[in-house]
Amino acid sequence: MEEEVGPSYEGIAEFYDYFSTQDDLPFYIHYAEKQGSPILDIGAGTGRVSRYLAEHGFRVTALENSPSMLRHLKREVKKISSEAKRKISVVEADMRDFELDKEFKLIIIPASFGHAMTTEDQLSTLECIYRHLARDGLFILDLYPAGTMDEHSRFEEHPVELPDGRIVVREGVIDCDPVRQVMRVELTYKIRLPENPGNSWDKQIRIVSGAALIYNREADLLIRLSGFRVVEELGSFARDPYTPDSPRRIIVLERI
Secondary structure: OOOOOOOOOOOOHHHHHHHOOOOOHHHHHHHHHHHOOOEEEEOOOOOHHHHHHHHOOOOEEEEEOOHHHHHHHHHHHOOOOHHHHOOEEEEEOEOOEOOOOOOEEEEEEOOOHHHOOOHHHHHHHHHHHHHHEEEEEEEEEEEOEHHHOOOEEEEEOOOEEOOOOOEEEEEEEEEEEOOOOEEEEEEEEEEEOOOOOOOOOOEEEEEEEEEEOEOHHHHHHHHHHOOEEEEEEEOOOOOOEOOOOOOOEEEEEEEO
16 A cells, blocks of 8 residues: 655644745745735744744744644744734634635745645645635745655754754655656654753654645646736746746746
């Protein structure tokens, strides 16, 4: 029987931001300044982007479904300024089926659209986004083009020291199945406590997660079927033009 995989972040939310690049934050600020509030951050995770936008004066709704991520998000929101706290709302909801009774000037889904694992889920997500996007709003769809991804890869990242003195290393194995159009990600977090002076690890946390592999033609069809049109197409958060070799496909969309 083939293994079924889907989004999974349980038990590792506190480490997530330490292994996330921050190069997308100025990009989202650019569009926030262009569009204004309110902003909807779908698949908000730890609230990394939502908190940054709120701290820069924008009203943000952070939508997340993972219990582990939600707990961490709420803890992190408590740490930001009182003024920023008033500008951020946290909503527990599934991106495939949500109703907020509100329209947004800007909707973003940073690197999370692949968590809609099937075509049905992807269309449902886009339909929800369409309903919540203001007539003059923009929707930013951030994709990893399936055609540029290796079928098998391994990685190990540099150790990170947490504020409490713990040392954490993240390593992973990524397997892409182009037939099933599924990416399987196995991540291991190795943790060393401050009182441990050696090279051994005191704890290891392993998770298996998954995401859909979405090819460009498929993405184009999903966009058209959902009633959007392309405003801009970029290959990086530095605003490089998109080419077939770009490791990222960032599509800025509006309602037709």
